[in-house]
C-alpha cells in the first residue's frame with residue numbers, strides 16, 4: 507500500500523485553509539502522516555481562504571499552528587513538511603478562485619513533471635457546500651490525469667444538511683455532479699480506532715455471538731458527555747444544537763456498528779450496507795422519551811442569538827422493533843458543559859436472579875455490564891460476578907478489563923489521520939454513504955419537530971445535566 511502511495515503524487519486542496527479545523531486537526535494529522543511516511547512522497551497542500559497571504563506567509567501560518575498544538579517533532583522536519591504548502595486567496599463563490607486553484611495544481615504538476623491526483627477537502631461551514639460543489643464541477647477542477655489509476659476525490663465534513671429535506675437536496679446535487687466513488691462523507695467517529703473496535707468485539711469473539719441481541723441485552727446507553735462548553739463556536743452551534751451536532755451522526759454510527767447484521771469486515775461496500783440496514787430499523791420511530799436542555803449562561807456566548815432555545819444537551823430512549831433487537835432499550839445522551847468527559851457505550855445484559863433465598867429473601871439481580879469507553883481513553887471492561895472467598899456463598903462483582911490503551915506500543919492513529927489516509931488510498935469503509943445520511947435524518951427529523959413541543963430544561967454548567975423532578 508505504501509509503495510503504491512509513494513508512486514502517486516497527490517494535490518490536497520483545503521477549502522477553509524486558515525480555519526479552525528485546518529489549524530487544529532488537518533495540519534497536525536498531515537504532519538503525523540508525513541513523519542510516519544504515510545503520505546505520497548510527492549505531494550502539495552493548497553490552502554484557500556479569503557486572507558491575503560503569500561505562499562511563504564502561509565507556510566509560517568501552518569508552522570505556527572503546529573507549534574500551538576505542541577507536536578514533538580524536530581524543527582527541520584516540520585519545516586520540510588511546511589514547504590509542501592501553497593496558498594490561494596479567494597472566496598468560495600468566485601469562479602476565478604477555482605481557476606487559481608487549478609493553476610496552483612498545474613504549477614506543481616509542471617515542477618514534478620507528472621499529473622497529480624486531487625483531493626478537495628471542504629473544511630468550511632455547511633452553507634458553502636453547494637456553491638463549492640457547483641464551482642468545482644463547472645471549473646472541471648476534478649479532471650483526471652491521463653493515467654488509468656488517477657483519481658480526484660471530495661472530502662465533505664458533517665453536518666450534511668440540517669434535516670431530511672435539505673440533506674436529500676444536497677445529496678441529489680452532489681450525486682448529479684460527481685460519481686459516488688469520488689465522494690467521501692466524513693464522520694470522524696467512524697475513523698476512530700476505539701470505535702472500530704466494536705466490529706472486532708462483535709464479529710471476532712464467538713462467546714458474544716449468541717448473546718448479542720434483544721433476548722440477552724437489556725439496554726444500550728450511548729454517551730457523549732463533554733466538559734467543554736460551546737466556547738468560540740457560538741454561531742455554528744446555535745444554528746444546529748446537540749442532536750444535529752453529534753446525535754444525527756456520531757451517535758447513530760455507534761448505534762449502527764453495535765446493532766448491524768454481520769458483514770464481511772474487509773469489504774467497504776458490505777460494511778456500509780450493513781450500517782445502513784441498522785439505521786433502517788429506526789425508521790419510522792419516535793423515541794419513547796425525549797429530554798432537551800440548555801446550560802445556564804449559554805445565551806451570553808458570542809454568536810448565540812438572544813433568547814436562543816437551542817439545546818446543548820439531549821437524552822432520548824427508544825426501542826427497535828426487529829426480531830434481533832426486540833426487548834432492548836437504547837438511550838443516547840449527549841451534552842456540553844457537563845461535570846465529566848466520557849464517550850462510551852454501556853451494554854447491560856439481562857439479570858440472573860441467583861440468591862440464597864432462605865438467608866437472603868430479597869433476590870439480588872446480577873447483571874453483567876460491558877462498558878466500551880471510546881474517550882477520553884480507549885478501554886473495554888466487563889463486570890462479572892464471582893464467588894467471594896469464604897464459607898458463605900456470596901457473590902461479588904469484579905471488573906475484567908479487556909483493552910486499555912495504556913502501554914500499547916503502537917498508538918492509535920488520530921481520527922483525522924485515518925480520514926486523510928483512507929481518502930488518499932481510496933478506502934470508503936469509514937465514510938458515510940448517501941443512504942446512511944438519509945436514513946439518519948429520517949430518524950432525527952421527527953425528533954427535531956418534536957423538540958418544538960417540549961420544554962427546554964436548564965442545567966448548571968459543570969453538573970450532570972438537567973435535574974427533572
Ligand code: BG6
Pocket residue numbers: 732751752849881
Ligand atoms: C464534533 C462536534 O463533530 O464532535 C463537536 O461538532 C464535538 O461539538 C466533537 O465536541 C466530539 O468529537 P471528539 O472527537 O472530540 O470526541
